[in-house]
Amino acid sequence: MDQQQIAIEIFNDLFTEEQQSELINQSLLNVGERVLSRFPENFPAEIKQPIIADGFDYNNESEHGDVIVLGSYRPMNSPGVITFYRKSLGSYCGSLIRKVVKSGVNLGLDTALFTIYFVVEDVMNHETFHHYSDYKRFLTQAKFDSMKEEALAVAHAYQNMHEWHTFYHASMSGNKFHDFFSKYFHHSDSQDSQKHRDRMTAIFSFLMTEHYNNFSLPGYRDWHLYRYPNSYETNFYDYLKNTQLDQLLSNGVPVNNIRSEIRYIGNKGAIIQLV
Ligand SMILES: [Zn+2]
Numbered sequence: 001m002d003q004q005q006i007a008i009e010i011f012n013d014l015f016t017e018e019q020q021s022e023l024i025n026q027s028l029l030n031v032g033e034r035v036l037s038r039f040p041e042n043f044p045a046e047i048k049q050p051i052i053a054d055g056f057d058y059n060n061e062s063e064h065g066d067v068i069v070l071g072s073y074r075p076m077n078s079p080g081v082i083t084f085y086r087k088s089l090g091s092y093c094g095s096l097i098r099k100v101v102k103s104g105v106n107l108g109l110d111t112a113l114f115t116i117y118f119v120v121e122d123v124m125n126h127e128t129f130h131h132y133s134d135y136k137r138f139l140t141q142a143k144f145d146s147m148k149e150e151a152l153a154v155a156h157a158y159q160n161m162h163e164w165h166t167f168y169h170a171s172m173s174g175n176k177f178h179d180f181f182s183k184y185f186h187h188s189d190s191q192d193s194q195k196h197r198d199r200m201t202a203i204f205s206f207l208m209t210e211h212y213n214n215f216s217l218p219g220y221r222d223w224h225l226y227r228y229p230n231s232y233e234t235n236f237y238d239y240l241k242n243t244q245l246d247q248l249l250s251n252g253v254p255v256n257n258i259r260s261e262i263r264y265i266g267n268k269g270a271i272i273q274l275v
Contacts, residue, residue: 001272003124006084007117008177009274013090014097015040015112023109030195031202037107044094052092052214054126054153055083067217068092071123073130073270080134080270082127084120093119096210103206105199109180114200118207121164124267125157131270132262133240140242147219148239154215154223155232156262161208233258 015023019040029035047068055072068088074081093116100115101107133149136142183193184200215221226232237256245255 001084001274003117003120004175004177004181006274007113007120008175010086010089010093010116010120011113011177013086014043014094014116020109023107023112026106026108028108028110028192028195028199029106031198032104033106034104035106037101039098039107043098044091046098047092047095049216050092050095050214051216053217053220054123054150070119071127073127073134075134076131076138076269080131082124082131082267082270082272084123084272084274086274089116089119089123096207099210100203100206103202105202105206108199110184110196110199111203113177113180114184114203115207118161118204119211122157122161122211125160126153128267128270129153129156129262131267132265135265135269136240140240140245142240142242145239147222150217150219151222152226152232152236152239154212154220155226156236158208158212158223158227159229159232 011020051067053067053069055069068091069085070088070092071085072083074083096119097107097112097115100111105111130149130153133152137144183196212223215223226235233256236258240258241249241255248255
C-alpha cells in the first residue's frame with residue numbers, strides 16, 4: 001500500500017459515498033470566507049490536545065491510554081513492518097479536519113482529503129526513518145536510543161513535509177480522486193487554480209503548526225532541536241555512524257549524505273499494512 005491508497009481508505013471510513021459526492025461538488029470559498037460547515041453525523045469529535053506517539057517493536061495500539069498511536073515500526077530482522085492504525089487515524093484526522101475548518105478554510109474535498117493525506121505522509125516518513133535507522137544500525141551496530149530516535153524521526157518527517165510532493169502510479173489513474181491529487185500537487189491551469197493554491201497554502205501552514213505541536217511526549221518533543229537542516233543532518237549522522245564510517249568520511253566518501261540515502265532506501269524492504 002502507498003500513502004495515497006491509505007489516505008483514501010481513511011477518507012472512506014470518515015465519509016460515505018454520498019457525503020463524498022457532496023464534498024466533491026461543494027463550492028470552495030476563499031480562505032477566511034466563513035460559512036457554517038456541516039459535518040456528517042457521527043463524525044469524530046475535536047480532540048483538544050492530542051498526544052501522538054508511535055510504536056516501535058510492538059503491534060498493539062491499545063496499551064497506550066490517552067496517547068494516540070497512528071503508526072508503528074517492527075524491526076527488520078523479522079522482517080520490517082510499517083503499520084498504520086485505521087481507527088486512530090480516523091479519529092485523529094477527523095479532529096484535525098474540524099480544526100482546519102475552524103481556522104477558516106471551509107469544508108471541501110481539499111480540507112478533508114488533503115488533511116488525511118498530510119497525516120498519512122507524516123506517519124510514513126516517520127516510520128520510514130525507523131526503518132532506515134534499523135538498517136543502518138544493522139550494519140554499524142550503533143546504539144539504539146529511543147528518545148533520540150523519536151526526536152530525529154519527528155524532525156525527519158517535518159523536514160520532508162517542506163519538500164512534499166507526490167508521484168503518480170498507474171494505479172492512481174483509474175481512481176476517482178486522481179484529479180484531486182493531480183490538481184493539488186501539479187498545479188493545474190484551471191480558473192480556480194489560484195483559489196486552490198491559496199487554500200492549500202492555508203491548510204498546509206495550519207497543519208505544520210498544529211500537527212507537530214502534538215508531539216509532546218519525552219523524546220518526541222525534542223524534535224525542535226533538529227528542525228534545521230544542519231542540526232538535523234549532523235545529528236542524524238552522529239546517531240547512526242560508527243568509526244568505520246567516520247574513517248570513510250575522512251577519506252572523502254560522502255557517507256554522511258544521509259538525506260539522499262534515506263530517500264533512496266525509503267520503505268523498500270518493509271511490509272506496509274493498514275490494520
Ligand atoms: Zn517513532
